[in-house]
Structures are given as structure tokens and as C-alpha cells.
Amino acid sequence: xxxxxxxxxxxxxxxxxxxxxxxxxxxxxxxxxxxxxxxxxxxxxxxxxxxxxxxxxxxxxxxxxxxxxxxxxxxxxxxxxxxxxxxxxxxxxxxxxxxxxxxxxxxxxxxxxxxxxxxxxxxxxxxxxxxxxxxxxxxxxxxxxxxxxxxxxxxxxxxxxxxxxxxxxxxxxxxxxxxxxxxxxxxxxxxxxxxxxxxxxxxxxxxxxxxxxxxxxxxxxxxxxxxxxxxxxxxxxxxxxxxxxxxxxxxxxxxxxxxxxxxxxxxxxxxxxxxxxxxxxxxxxxxxxxxxxxxxxxxxxxxxxxxxxxxxxxxxxxxxxxxxxxxxxxxxxxxxxxxxxxxxxxxxxxxxxxxxxxxxxxxxxxxxxxxxxxxxxxxxxxxxxxxxxxxxxxxxxxxxxxxxxxxxxxxxxxxxxxxxxxxxxxxxxxxxxxxxxxxxxxxxxxxxxxxxxxxxxxxxxxxxxxxxxxxxxxxxxxxxxxxxxxxxxxxxxxxxxxxxxxxxxxxxxxxxxxxxxxxxxxxxxxxxxxxxxxxxxxxxxxxxxxxxxxxxxxxxxxxxxxxxxxxxxxxxxxxxxxxxxxxxxxxxxxxxxxxxxxxxxxxxxxxxxxxxxxxxxxxxxxxxxxxxxxxxxxxxxxxxxxxxxxxxxxxxxxxxxxxxxxxxxxx
Amino acid sequence: xxxxxxxxxxxxxxxxxxxxxxxxxxxxxxxxxxxxxxxxxxxxxxxxxxxxxxxxxxxxxxxxxxxxxxxxxxxxxxxxxxxxxxxxxxxxxxxxxxxxxxxxxxxxxxxxxxxxxxxxxxxxxxxxxxxxxxxxxxxxxxxxxxxxxxxxxxxxxxxxxxxxxxxxxxxxxxxxxxxxxxxxxxxxxxxxxxxxxxxxxxxxxxxxxxxxxxxxxxxxxxxxxxxxxxxxxxxxxxxxxxxxxxxxxxxxxxxxxxxxxxxxxxxxxxxxxxxxxxxxxxx
Numbered sequence: 001x002x003x004x005x006x007x008x009x010x011x012x013x014x015x016x017x018x019x020x021x022x023x024x025x026x027x028x029x030x031x032x033x034x035x036x037x038x039x040x041x042x043x044x045x046x047x048x049x050x051x052x053x054x055x056x057x058x059x060x061x062x063x064x065x066x067x068x069x070x071x072x073x074x075x076x077x078x079x080x081x082x083x084x085x086x087x088x089x090x091x092x093x094x095x096x097x098x099x100x101x102x103x104x105x106x107x108x109x110x111x112x113x114x115x116x117x118x119x120x121x122x123x124x125x126x127x128x129x130x131x132x133x134x135x136x137x138x139x140x141x142x143x144x145x146x147x148x149x150x151x152x153x154x155x156x157x158x159x160x161x162x163x164x165x166x167x168x169x170x171x172x173x174x175x176x177x178x179x180x181x182x183x184x185x186x187x188x189x190x191x192x193x194x195x196x197x198x199x200x201x202x203x204x205x206x207x208x209x210x211x212x213x214x215x216x217x218x219x220x221x222x223x224x225x226x227x228x229x230x231x232x233x234x235x236x237x238x239x240x241x242x243x244x245x246x247x248x249x250x251x252x253x254x255x256x257x258x259x260x261x262x263x264x265x266x267x268x269x270x271x272x273x274x275x276x277x278x279x280x281x282x283x284x285x286x287x288x289x290x291x292x293x294x295x296x297x298x299x300x301x302x303x304x305x306x307x308x309x310x311x312x313x314x315x316x317x318x319x320x321x322x323x324x325x326x327x328x329x330x331x332x333x334x335x336x337x338x339x340x341x342x343x344x345x346x347x348x349x350x351x352x353x354x355x356x357x358x359x360x361x362x363x364x365x366x367x368x369x370x371x372x373x374x375x376x377x378x379x380x381x382x383x384x385x386x387x388x389x390x391x392x393x394x395x396x397x398x399x400x401x402x403x404x405x406x407x408x409x410x411x412x413x414x415x416x417x418x419x420x421x422x423x424x425x426x427x428x429x430x431x432x433x434x435x436x437x438x439x440x441x442x443x444x445x446x447x448x449x450x451x452x453x454x455x456x457x458x459x460x461x462x463x464x465x466x467x468x469x470x471x472x473x474x475x476x477x478x479x480x481x482x483x484x485x486x487x488x489x490x491x492x493x494x495x496x497x498x499x500x501x502x503x504x505x506x507x508x509x510x511x512x513x514x515x516x517x518x519x520x521x522x523x524x525x526x527x528x529x530x531x532x533x534x535x536x537x538x539x540x541x542x543x544x545x546x547x548x549x550x551x552x553x554x555x556x557x558x559x560x561x562x563x564x565x566x567x568x569x570x571x572x573x574x575x576x577x578x579x580x581x582x583x584x585x586x587x588x589x590x591x592x593x594x595x596x597x598x599x600x601x602x603x604x605x606x607x608x609x610x611x612x613x614x615x616x617x618x619x620x621x622x623x624x625x626x627x628x629x630x631x632x633x634x635x636x637x638x639x640x641x642x643x644x645x646x647x648x649x650x651x652x653x654x655x656x657x658x659x660x661x662x663x664x665x666x667x
Numbered sequence: 668x669x670x671x672x673x674x675x676x677x678x679x680x681x682x683x684x685x686x687x688x689x690x691x692x693x694x695x696x697x698x699x700x701x702x703x704x705x706x707x708x709x710x711x712x713x714x715x716x717x718x719x720x721x722x723x724x725x726x727x728x729x730x731x732x733x734x735x736x737x738x739x740x741x742x743x744x745x746x747x748x749x750x751x752x753x754x755x756x757x758x759x760x761x762x763x764x765x766x767x768x769x770x771x772x773x774x775x776x777x778x779x780x781x782x783x784x785x786x787x788x789x790x791x792x793x794x795x796x797x798x799x800x801x802x803x804x805x806x807x808x809x810x811x812x813x814x815x816x817x818x819x820x821x822x823x824x825x826x827x828x829x830x831x832x833x834x835x836x837x838x839x840x841x842x843x844x845x846x847x848x849x850x851x852x853x854x855x856x857x858x859x860x861x862x863x864x865x866x867x868x869x870x871x872x873x874x875x876x877x878x879x880x881x882x883x884x885x886x887x888x889x890x891x892x893x894x895x896x897x898x899x900x901x902x903x904x905x906x907x908x909x910x911x912x913x914x915x916x917x918x919x920x921x922x923x924x925x926x927x928x929x930x931x932x933x934x935x936x937x938x939x940x941x942x943x944x945x946x947x948x949x950x
Binding site for chain 2: 031041
């Protein structure tokens with residue numbers, strides 16, 4: 001039961017009415033004068049009963065109690081009590097419950113949005129009739145069926161309670177796919193028995209319990225049925241870390257630069273401190289001041305064709321700031337940056353980076369003669385550059401690759417691709433590694449380089465506009481390869497991981513190109529060596545998103561690896577004869593440690609770094625496919641006022657009081 | 668009236684009257700009713716010799732006969748203000764009963780006296796004899812109006828001093844005297860006085876139908892009692908009334924006073940013709 005009026009109204013009314021009623025009973029009553037033959041016996045009776053004492057008058061006065069009861073009911077009605085009833089008519093429903101990082105936002109009453117979403121879901125289930133079939137799917141960036149279709153409300157409530165908070169981002173694609181697949185073929189689970197498929201019926205309606213912060217909302221399409229959304233949460237104040245990176249000065253590797261991007265998504269300005277710790281010890285503190293987030297009109301909204309999905313009229317734009325830290329640190333370890341602030345979502349206030357000690361690289365150049373490569377390698381601050389011709393390489397394999405792993409950080413293969421490459425990092429010019437999935441099928445001539453990925457670390461600051469290559473190898477690559485530079489028909493530069501080995505392939509011979517004469521070539525070489533060795537920057541595999549799989553190289557001779565999570569739980573992974581294992585239990589933020597490990601892979605960090613999740617402002621309206629769907633703050637409820645029933649009850653009480661008075665039934 | 672003529676007031680105590688009436692007297696006198704024998708002495712009336720005994724015993728005995736005397740019937744009528752209440756009024760009812768009893772006495776050649784009292788004797792009609800003087804009694808009763816407070820003790824004392832009553836005394840009252848009825852009745856208890864206490868109450872006094880918050884005003888002394896009528900109060904009143912009547916009855920019984928209770932709800936003729944006969948006041 002809820003009340004629409006403030007409580008002071010009925011209290012005030014009761015404070016006036018009840019004492020007034022009691023006062024009437026205490027006041028000198030207007031008595032009817034009756035002559036009587038003698039008061040002799042009446043006085044005796046009165047004295048015996050003492051009925052004229054004030055409280056005796058009240059004690060067993062039925063009429064007073066009835067009048068009080070009617071009065072209190074009327075006063076209670078001033079409070080406007082209502083019964084909030086959930087109105088729903090669905091018989092078959094699929095509940096999607098968002099358990100992403102933004103659902104950890106704390107709302108009122110110390111509840112998180114996930115708690116609110118769970119309560120809403122349970123209330124929704126409670127108000128369905130007993131024949132309704134419901135399925136529960138919990139999702140973040142992946143989805144899972146928590147409960148198949150069932151009419152057992154108790155089981156559904158238990159499954160909802162078991163849904164846990166994660167630090168992952170929220171993506172609806174997989175969840176919707178699951179929901180749509182199940183909605184067309186509804187199978188009801190029966191207690192203790194086999195699942196019984198039923199013939200397809202009407203598609204189930206999908207109900208989403210979320211705060212609306214869905215990354216891929218614009219990308220998903222609702223093919224069948226409809227969708228309802230119950231919005232959970234109202235908090236908007238949040239600032240968090242949305243980006244972090246660390247880099248060593250290439251010439252002075254002991255200098256470590258850490259770049260942190262902080263964003264404020266709330267309506268109030270933020271003043272806080274950003275601390276940098278290394279292995280738990282504070283190394284630097286930087287004050288951060290951020291203005292409030294601003295509203296911006298999305299460009300082109302009014303000119304978009306009607307066939308495209310309409311976008312919200314205005315989107316909140318975070319106020320961001322980049323905070324650099326520069327410190328001298330020649331060791332390795334875990335860097336932690338923390339925004340010292342208590343806000344609704346605390347998960348995005350910390351980020352970690354695993355850094356390795358600076359090391360000078362050892363590079364092996366296998367070539368039958370390449371002036372440009374030798375020249376460039378001599379200019380780079382490398383610990384060692386060894387040049388071998390292909391025959392010498394083949395002859396000294398045992399020393400060059402002890403234990404099957406290359407003894408050098410990077411090997412540059414110029415026009416040379418040996419068989420049975422040892423494990424290592426390779427840069428190929430004019431050749432392709434002989435690994436599974438890669439085929440060198442000939443030569444391509446007189447083609448242009450027309451596209452490249454300038455965001456890739458290898459191609460950062462590399463301008464290929466006027467680079468010309470007379471011819472290059474036609475290389476067929478497996479799907480796992482990443483094409484960095486595209487020619488007209490075939491890739492020109494690509495990167496490929498083969499187990500623990502990493503390959504960067506340049507399809508043309510440097511002698512067939514003018515690239516060595518351009519500024520971009522030494523930049524490319526520098527980037528390539530850094531990328532392949534991962535010695536200076538954070539390697540992508542050492543900081544991953546929550547829920548992503550981490551590729552962990554297996555050290556030689558190790559049969560199992562132990563991965564310890566940030567919460568202290570450890571998992572053993574059997575490696576067998578694999579060169580690398582994939583670890584998928586990365587839902588929690590923090591540093592994961594590996595033992596035993598390959599050098600450089602002692603630990604890896606899982607960071608949120610998601611502006612979509614850090615922007616906790618509930619999204620009341622977004623599109624699913626081409627359909628604009630507006631969220632409701634709660635399951636649709638209707639208020640059923642109770643005062644008519646209560647006043648009816650009061651009327652009955654008054655009628656009873658009248659009857660009693662008139663029939664002279666008195667206590 | 669015809670039925671009343673057939674009734675007679677009963678005196679449990681056979682008492683001597685001033686005149687010869689139709690009442691047996693313990694005094695031996697001339698009458699037709701044999702009472703006893705005694706030895707003949709010279710000078711006795713020879714007509715009363717019992718010759719049968721002389722024939723058997725050869726001795727002379729004289730028959731003795733009961734003397735027929737008249738009876739004094741006193742009617743003491745409470746006409747205090749409290750009697751002027753009820754529907755029908757207790758005072759009117761008492762007058763009716765008193766008139767009926769007076770008629771019965773007159774018919775039987777009793778000497779009837781009627782006294783009205785409240786806190787004193789307020790009306791007095793003594794020594795009426797003979798049916799033809801019934802109008803005097805009726806006129807007297809009609810002239811008496813109830814009023815004034817009750818003081819039975821003072822009134823009875825005055826009555827006894829003034830009249831030194833003998834015979835039958837019927838007190839018609841509600842006996843609601845705040846000073847108590849005991850003292851007054853004690854004055855009336857005499858060796859040669861047959862007292863009947865007839866308590867008359869109205870139905871409203873027996874079973875009051877009062878409700879609500881009331882201010883009861885005593886008709887006699889304007890005493891006020893404020894009550895809130897409730898079931899326990901009514902029960903308590905009735906219990907008190909019953910106890911009061913019981914105490915009156917017990918007092919009367921201990922002092923050889925006949926106690927009679929009547930409600931004014933009962934028609935007075937039925938009271939006289941049936942109830943009082945059953946209770947022994949009339950025969």
C-alpha cells in the first residue's frame with residue numbers, strides 16, 4: 001500500500017478530530033430533566049456503579065468506540081492510501097536482466113541498480129497468473145539463460161536472486177538473439193522430468209530490466225514480437241577513468257609516461273585527485289578539475305532520412321580531461337591509477353596497467369644484403385643487432401633458438417622464409433611465414449596501396465600516401481590475420497599471430513619500392529619492432545576488457561598454469577602441449593597474476609575503460625533497430641485508491657452506531 | 668359496588684368496638700352465637716339456662732354468647748408529593764383503593780376513618796358509619812390533593828397521639844421516605860391495632876424505561892440525581908428496589924404487620940376484589 005498525501009495531513013486531522021470527540025464526552029452533558037417520585041433508590045444505584053466518574057464514562061461506551069473508529073477511518077482516508085497494482089496480461093515472457101558494470105551504480109536505500117532490476121523482475125513475475133511462462137536471461141556483453149521457460153515462480157525468483165553483478169560492458173546482441181530464438185519455440189520445463197517441447201505459439205514478449213546504457217542498442221534489431229523496458233535507477237553523478245596508457249621513452253627507457261583520461265558524466269563539476277601507485281605505493285598525485293557534462297545536439301538529426309532510426313534529440317557529452325604522469329621508473333610492476341572520489345559507480349574510479357622493466361632489444365636480421373634495413377637498425381637504440389645470411393641462420397638454429405624459442409626479441413626476415421620457424425616475433429619483408437593458413441601464391445604487379453589502418457600501433461604516424469611498390473607477393477591469409485595495409489586486390493601489410501609467435505608481414509621487397517627513401521619507413525620499422533617485442537608500450541594482451549579472453553603464453557615445460565583473480569580465487573589451467581592458453585574468467589576488474597609465466601606475462605589487468613558504462617545517466621529512450629522504445633521507470637502500475645472502500649467501512653460503522661443508539665442497546 | 672358489598676374487612680385481632688356492629692367481639696354478650704357455659708348464679712337471665720345439661724347433670728349452667736361489636740377501620744393515606752407520580756397516579760390509585768376499602772367497611776357497619784398525611788396529618792375524616800355516608804368519604808378523598816414532603820414518622824406519631832387507633836389500620840403509601848419507614852411503622856404497631864401496609868408503586872418505578880443522560884429531580888425535595896442510563900445502572904436500581912421492598916416486608920413481618928405490594932398497573936378493582944382477598948385483608 002502506498003500513500004499519495006503527505007503524512008502530516010492525516011496526523012493533523014487526527015490531532016484535531018479525536019481530542020474534539022473525546023472532549024464532547026467529557027463536557028457537561030445536556031441532560032434531560034425528568035421528575036421522579038424519589039431519587040432515593042437512584043442515588044444508591046449511581047453510587048454503587050460510580051458511573052458518573054469521567055473515565056468510567058468512557059470505559060465501556062460502545063458508541064464512543066464506534067464513533068472513534070469511524071473518525072479514524074475518515075482521517076486515514078485523508079492520507080490517500082492506494083494499492084499499487086502491477087497490470088500485466090502477458091502469458092509468455094522473456095526477462096532480460098542487465099548485469100553490466102553500470103548496474104552496480106548505487107541508488108537510494110543502498111540498493112544498486114541490479115538490486116532494483118531484480119526486484120522489478122520479481123514483482124513482474126508475482127503479478128502474472130499462474131499459467132504464465134517466463135524465461136530469465138541475464139546478460140552483460142555475453143548472455144546466459146538463467147532459467148528456461150517455466151511456470152514455477154519460486155524457481156524463477158531463486159534464479160533472479162542468483163544473478164551476480166559483473167564489471168563487463170553491456171551488449172544486447174547475444175541476449176536478443178537468445179531471446180528471439182527461444183520466443184519462437186517455447187519449451188516449458190517440468191519439475192523433475194524431461195523437457196517437453198511444445199508447438200510454437202505466439203512469440204513471447206521481451207522485457208528488459210536495465211538502466212538503458214546499452215553499447216550496441218543501435219546495432220540490434222528486434223525481428224519478432226515487442227519489447228518493454230523497465231528502467232532501473234535515477235542517479236547521474238559519476239566521474240571515472242575512461243582511458244589509460246603507459247609508454248616508456250624510447251631513448252630513455254627509464255622514463256615512464258602514464259596517460260589517464262578522466263571523464264565527468266554528471267551535472268555537477270568535479271574536483272578530485274588522481275593518484276598513481278606502483279605496486280601499492282603512491283608515486284604521484286595530480287589534482288583534477290572537470291566541468292559538468294554538457295548536452296549536445298546530435299548533428300544531422302533533422303536531415304536524416306525517415307527510413308533511418310530516429311536518434312535522441314540530445315545526448316549527454318562527458319567533460320573529459322587527459323592527465324599525464326611522468327616519472328622515472330626503471331622497474332616493472334603493476335601501476336594503479338585511482339580517482340579519489342566517492343560517487344555512484346566506483347568500478348570506473350580505478351585502472352591498472354602492468355608494465356615491464358625497460359629492456360633494450362636484441363634484433364636478428366636475416367638477409368642476404370639490405371642496406372636500408374642495416375642502416376635503420378644501426379640508428380635505433382638496440383642492445384644488439386646481429387646480421388646473418390639465410391644459410392648461417394639455418395646452420396646455427398640450435399644456438400639461435402634454444403628450446404625452440406628464438407633467442408632474440410625480434411627477427412627480421414628479408415626475402416627469406418625458413419621452414420619450421422622457432423617461436424618468436426618476426427618481421428617479414430617480401431616473404432610470408434610458412435605457417436598454417438598462409439599461402440604465397442605469386443606476385444602482384446602495378447597495383448596501388450589505397451587503404452591502411454592508421455590507428456594500428458604499427459602504422460601510427462606512418463603516412464603511406466605516396467609509397468609505391470612495383471610488385472608484391474600475393475599472400476592469402478587466414479581469417480585470424482589482421483590486414484593493416486590493403487592493395488587493390490591483396491593485402492600489402494598484415495599481422496598474424498600463430499600461437500605464441502607473432503608475425504608482421506610486408507608483402508613487397510624493399511628493393512621493389514621507394515619506401516625505404518621515405519620518412520615513414522624508419523617510423524614503420526621502429527613501430528614494428530616495438531609492436532612485435534611489446535617491450536615499451538602496454539601490449540594489448542596485458543590490459544583487456546572485462547569478459548574478454550586473455551591469451552597467456554605457456555612457458556616451456558609447464559603443464560599447468562595457475563591464474564589468480566583479483567579477489568584471490570585461483571584457477572588452474574591445463575596447458576598440455578599448447579603454446580598458449582585462453583583464460584575467460586575475466587568478469588572482475590583488477591590484476592590477474594599468472595604462475596608459472598613467460599617473461600613479460602607475469603600479470604595482466606582487466607579495466608572497465610568504457611565511457612558507455614561510466615555514463616550512468618539512465619537512458620530513458622533509445623532505439624532497438626528502427627524502433628524507438630521509451631523506458632518506463634518501473635513496471636507499469638496503476639494506483640487503486642482505497643479510500644472508497646475505507647469510507648464504505650466507516651459508513652457501516654456509523655450505521656451500526658446509529659442502530660445501537662436507536663435500539664437503546666447500551667453497555 | 669355490588670361485589671364490594673359482599674366483601675368484609677378482616678381483622679385478625681378480634682377487638683372490642685364502641686358499638687354493637689356485625690363483628691364478633693371477645694366480650695361475652697348477647698348474640699345468637701354460643702360461646703361458653705358458666706354456673707348459674709342468682710339473678711342470671713333464666714332464658715339462657717341450658718336445660719339439656721340440667722336434665723343430664725341435674726345442675727344449672729348458663730349459656731354465654733359472643734358480643735357483636737363494630738370495627739374501627741382506619742385508612743392512612745400517603746398523599747405526599749411522591750404519590751402524585753406515575754401513570755396512573757399513585758395518589759389517585761390509593762384514593763380509589765381507600766374508597767373501596769371504606770365502602771366495604773361502611774357496608775359492614777364498620778366505623779371508617781380516613782386520614783391523609785405527608786409529613787403530618789393533612790386531612791382527617793373520622794367515625795363514618797353506615798353506607799349512606801359514603802359520599803362523605805368520597806368527598807373527603809376528592810378534596811385531598813397530594814403535595815408536600817414525606818415524613819412518615821412524624822405523621823404516624825401525630826396520628827397515634829390524636830386518635831389512639833384500635834381496629835384495623837391500612838396504610839396506603841409507596842413508603843419512599845428518605846427518613847426511613849421504620850420509625851413511622853413502629854408508632855403504628857400496637858396491641859389492639861391490626862396493621863396492613865399496602866405498598867403501591869407505579870410501573871415506571873418498578874421497571875423504569877429511562878434512557879440517555881438524565882437529570883432526575885425528586886418531586887418532594889427537588890433533590891437532583893444526574894445519571895447516564897446504562898444497563899448496569901438499571902439492574903442496580905431494580906436490585907435496590909427489590910432490596911428496599913424486602914426490607915420493608917421483613918420489618919413488617921417481624922412486627923406482625925401485614926405487608927402487601929401492589930402495582931398501580933393492576934386495575935384497582937381487581938386489586939380489591941382479588942388480590943386483597945387472597946392476601947387476607949378482605950374476606
